[in-house]
Amino acid sequence: MFNRDRWQEIFETIRKNRLRTFLSGFTVALGIFIFIVLFGFGNGLKNTFKQFFLDDATNTLWVNPGKTSKPYRGFKANRRIEFDNSDLDDIKANFKFFLEGITPRINRSVGVRYSGESDNYNTRGVAPDHQYIEKTLIMSGRFINQDDIDKKTKNIVIGRLVAKDLFKKEEPIGKYLEIGSSAFKVVGVFQDQSGDREERFIYMPYTTQQLIEKNNDNINSIIISFRPELGYTSALVFEKQLRLFLKNKKSIDPRDNNGIRIRNVADQIRQNQQFASVLQMIVAFVGIGTLIAGIIGISNIMVFVVKERTKELGVRKALGATPKSVIGMVLQESIFITTLSGITGMIFGIALLSNIGNRLEEFFIIDPYIENSTAIVATVLLILFGAVAGYIPAKRAASIKPIVALRDE
Amino acid sequence: MISIKNLHKSYKIGDSSLHVLKGIDLNIKKGELVAIMGSSGSGKSTLLNILGMLDLADEGEYLLDNVLIEGLTETTAANYRNKFLGFIFQSFNLINYKNALENVALPLYYQGLGRKIRQVKALGYLEKVGLKDWATHLPSELSGGQKQRVAIARAMASEPKVLLADEPTGALDSKTSTEVMSLIQQINSEGKTILVVTHELDIANMCKRIVKLKDGVIVDDQKVDQVIAENHV
Secondary structure, three states, rough: OOHHHHHHHHHHHHHHHHHHHHHHHHHHHHHHHHHHHHHHHHHHHHHHHHHHOOOOOOEEEEEEOEEEOOOOOOOOOOEEOOOEHHHHHHHHHHOOOOOOEEEEEEEEEEEEEEEEEEEEEEEEEEEHHHHHOOOEEEEOOOOOOOHHHHHHHOEEEEEEHHHHHHHHHOOOOOOOEEEEEEEEEEEEEEEEOOOOHHHHHHEEEEHHHHHHHOOEEEEEEEEEEEEEHHHHHHHHEEEEEEEEHHHOOOOOOOOOOOOOOEEHHHHHHHHHHHHHHHHHHHHHHHHHHHHHHHHHHHHHHHHHHHHHHHHHHHHHOOOOOHHHHHHHHHHHHHHHHHHHHHHHHHHHHHHHHHHHHOOOHHOOOOOOOHHHHHHHHHHHHHHHHHHHHHHHHHHHHHOOOHHHHHOOO | OOOEEEEEEEEEOEEEEEEEEEEEEEEEEEOOOOEEEOOOOOHHHHHHHHHHHOOOOOOOEEEEEOOOOOOOOHHHHHHHHHEEEEEEOOOOOOOOOOOHHHHHHHHHHHHHHHHHHHHHHHHHHHHHHHHHOOOOOHHHHHHHHHHHHHHHHHHHHHHOOEEEEEEOOOOOOHHHHHHHHHHHHHHHEEEEEEEEEEEEEEHHHOEEEEEEEEEOOOEEEEEEEOOOOOOOO
C-alpha cells in the first residue's frame, strides 16, 4: 500500500489512461456532488417549512364556543354557546397546575381616525398574556398591562402598519386615536413576524372593550398557554379535562363535539412535524437513490476498466505479477481515483450549498445545508462500494490464466 | 535444463474432451536452441504453455532447472515465471500505454528491483536489441520488427534460464523475421536456452534442433545444421 514503486506505477497508469481515469473519477465526483446538493435542497425545504409553520408559540390551546348539536339537561340542540369573564376566572382557578397564561379575545372591526386620516381596522380586546401567546414584539412603548385591565383604561397598542398608515413619520406614542366615538391613547407599537395582516391590528384591554359595549362581560374566544415543560401527553390530558370542565359548566352533552371547539397547537405542530419527517424521508430516499445510482455507475466503469485491461493484466502475469499484486494494483488505482474525485465532488457540493443562502427562496429553499458527517459518510460509502465493485472483476481478471487473457485479442 | 516425462493434457469441449498431448518425453540441455514444429492442432502451443507455466499438465513430470514443477499456486507460478522464464509472443503483447523502456523494465518491477536499477538494466537490454534510441517511443510508434525486438529485450530483462518464443515471427515479413531470428541466435550463442514454436521450416532451420509434433506425440527429434540468419539479412 505504501510502496513508492507501486504508487509510481499507479500514477503512470493514471497519467497514461486519462479517459478511463476521467470516467471513473467523474462518475464518483458527480454522484457525490448531486447527492450533497439534493440533500442540501431537502434541508432547505425543511427550513422553509419551519419558517412557515413553526412561528407562533406551540404550547397554546385555542378555545372557541360553538353551537350544540345534541339536546342536554333540558336545553335544545342548536344552542349557541358564549363565553364570559367567569369562564376565565374558573379556568384560572381550576387548572392552576397546567396554566402558564390565559387571555380572552374580543374581535371587532372599527373605523379609526387621526387628524384627517381614517380607515377601518380590526381591534382585539385582550389580556397582557396575549403578547406572549401571539409572540408580539414591542417596537416602542409597552403592551397592555394588568393595570389597563383593572382600570379599564382607554390605552391601545397599535401594529406597525397602523402607525405607518395613520401617523406617517410622526411618533405615535402618547397620541390619541379616535375609535368609534371615544379617544384612545397609543401606549405602544408592535410588529409581528407572521406577516402584514397581523401588523394591522389594534390591541386594547378586553375590559375596556366590554365597558364600551354596555359594560357586558362577553368574550369571543379564550387562548390558553400551558407550561411547556408538561410535554405532549400532559397537554392532551389538560385539553381533555378542560373540555369536560367547560362542557359541564355550559351544560353541553359530553358526547357533543360541536359545543366547544379546542384547537391544540401542540397537536398541529405534531402534524406539521410529521409532514416535516415525511419530507425528510423523501430527501433521504432521493439521497439514497442518488448514491445507489453512483455506486452502479462506478461498478459499471470498474467492470469496463478491468475488461479493457484483461490483456494487459495477462501480460503482467506472464511477466511474473502475482494475482495479489494484480488485484492490489487495480484496487489501489480505483480507490485512489474515487477518493480524490469523491472529495472533490464533496467540496464542490458543499461550496455550492453554502453559496446559495436565500437565493432560491422563491423555490421554497432557504439556507440549504448538509451535515458534514452525512457528506463524509456518503463519500466514504461511495468509495467503499467503488472498491468492492472493483474488487470482484479484478479478482476474476487475476484468476484468469494468463494464456486465456493473452488469447483474448 | 528442461526435462519432461510422459506429459498428458486434454481440454474439455462441452461433454467430450480433446486429448491434445498424449505422453510427451523431452529433454533440453542448457544452451540449446530448439524449434518445436507441427501443424496447427498438433499440440505445440499447448506444450509451450505448459513449459511456460501458463497452463498446467494433467499428468506427467516437469523439471525445470532441476526444480519439480507441480501443484503450483498462482502466486508461486508467477514467481517461477518471473525468475526462470522469458516469453516472446507472436502478437508481441507489449503494454500499449508504456514506452519501450517501461515495457522492458516491467519484469524487473515484479522482481522487486529499484527504479534506478530497472531503468539502467532495461536501457542496456534495449541497446542489445539495437533500440536504445527508441526507448521513449510507445509501441504504436514502432514497426512490427521493432516491437518484437522490444519484446525480446523484455523477455531477457529478467535474466531467465529459458526463453520461450511462440511463433515469434508469425506476424512479421520474411526480412524482419530473419532479423529477429538473428537476434535470437545471438542471444543463444551467449548461452541462453531458447525454445521456438513455429510452423515455418526456414525458421526451424535456424535453430540447432527440431522437435516435430503430430497429433500430440513427438514424431521426430533431431539435431540440424543451423542456418545462420545473419548471412541472410
